[in-house]
Amino acid sequence: MALLGTTDLDIYPLCLGGNVFGWTADREQSFAVLDAFAAAGGNLVDTADAYSAWVPGNSGGESETILGDWMAARGNRDAMYIATKVAKSPARPGLSAANIRAAVDDSLRRLRTDYIDLYYAHHDDKEVPLAETLGAFDELVRAGKVRYLGASQHTAPRLAEALAIADREGLSRYRVVQPQYNLMDRTVYEGELADLCVAEKLAVLPYYGLAMGFLTGKYRPGDTDTSGASPRAAGARAYLDDRGLRVLSALDEIATAHSVPVAAVALSWLRAQPAIAAPIASARTVAQLPALLASADLTLTPAEVTQLTTASVR
Template sequence: MAPLGTTGLDIYPLCLGGNVFGWTADREQSFAVLDAFAAAGGNLIDTADAYSAWAPGNSGGESETILGEWMAARGNRDTIHIATKVAKLPARPGLSAANIHAAVDDSLRRLRTDHLDIYYAHHDDQTVPLAETLGAFDELVRAGKVRHLGASQYTAPRLGEALAISDREGLARYEVVQPQYNLMDRTVYEGDLADLCVREKLAVLPYYGLAMGFLTGKYRPGTTDPTDASPRAAGARRYLDARGLQVLSTLDEVAAIHSVPVATVALAWLRAQPAIAAPIASARTPHQLSALLASADLTLTPTEVTRLNAASQ
């Protein structure tokens, strides 16, 4: 376990992504993955009220509902940290104070709990003043419905402005940041945002840690399966260029040294970056989860990190 920034929470060095629950993993499959994650010592699960409104037949809240049912069935709420988000559910869009207050109660009901360990702004809603959003979040913290606040998909200038408002007005501040970041997508986080997170002691939990599955090594030249119905297959294959092949080749070499899957190395690389507390990754089966869990025990050498940095430039 390791501290999650300034939150006071201790977390396993892998955060389980809950976006697949109720989408590509049904209730039984989701329970199996969650059981395996908890058995390995995992204790932070990331979801959102919008998961998975995009899937045919879904309206959102499916992931939260499954997580709530699982925690109730296992009686383990006290040992599990739950992070969820507000702003992207079609029925509850944006970060107005009214929407935040309504959305949090919906999430608490679906999750069958009286508090959230981390509550994220799912994206930066620039139609609402930051002070209004932060004021509403502060009220939730003071009411005990939320313990810590997070910001997802914020730029460095907007995140910096939000932190300054919280400090000036005495409001609860963002303590956790969730950007897109992986070996193939480095520009969003590296630079100003990473510098801000380090300076402000913010814990970073990057999403798409495996670049939509590309960094599992599944997608390679000559291996395209026309029957592959994975919803993320098209997104993963867009990385199949010279740079992507160079990254896969280096991952293969480092993985062979440690006798681990390439996905394990890709997630371990993330943990070696500034301010990263744990990568977020999802799995549809316990078998897929095993490679992700292995990353928690893998520490890359400085030379290996440098090689991967160079391959992914």
């Protein structure tokens, strides 16, 4: 366990992604995964008000509802840290002050709690002045509805501007950043954004840590079996080029040396990168969870980190 950046949230080295709850994992499966994660010591779950509006018949909020019902059933709200987001829900789009105020109350109701540990701007909204967005977030922190703030899918210049406004106006600032980042997708985070996060002491919780499942090692050349395939299978197989094969080869070698699953190595590589506090990864079944949990106890050698970094260079 370690503190999440400059917050007082003492987190497990893996954040459980809740995007699958109400999508590829039904209520019963989701409860089982959450039970297993908590039993292993996991305590941070990431969701959003938009999850999973893309599923036919859903409208958004399904993931939050399942998570809220689980915490109520287990009586463990105080033992868990909950991260959720605003801006992408079809019912509550954008980052206007009015929308933020309405959306947080919707999320609190679905989560069956009176506070959110980490509340993200799910994406940047250039149609709304940053000062308005930050002012509304600050109100939530002062009211006790939100403990800490985060920014997801923000560029370095816009994030830097938001931090400067918050500091100048005496508003609560973003403490956590959530970018897309994994061995196959490095350009969004590395460079300007990573440098800013280090300089500003922002904790980073990257999503798509396993590149839509590709970095589990499940997808290999010649594998055409689509029975029981994940909805992300097509996207994962898109990584099967020369670079992807180099990465798989390096992952296989290191996984064998440590006697751990390939996914654990990929997630451990993320934790070795600047400012990364914990990767986000999801499991739709309990059987998928041990490979993710194994990453929490795995520390790669500097040579292994370099081997993977080199293999994944474009």
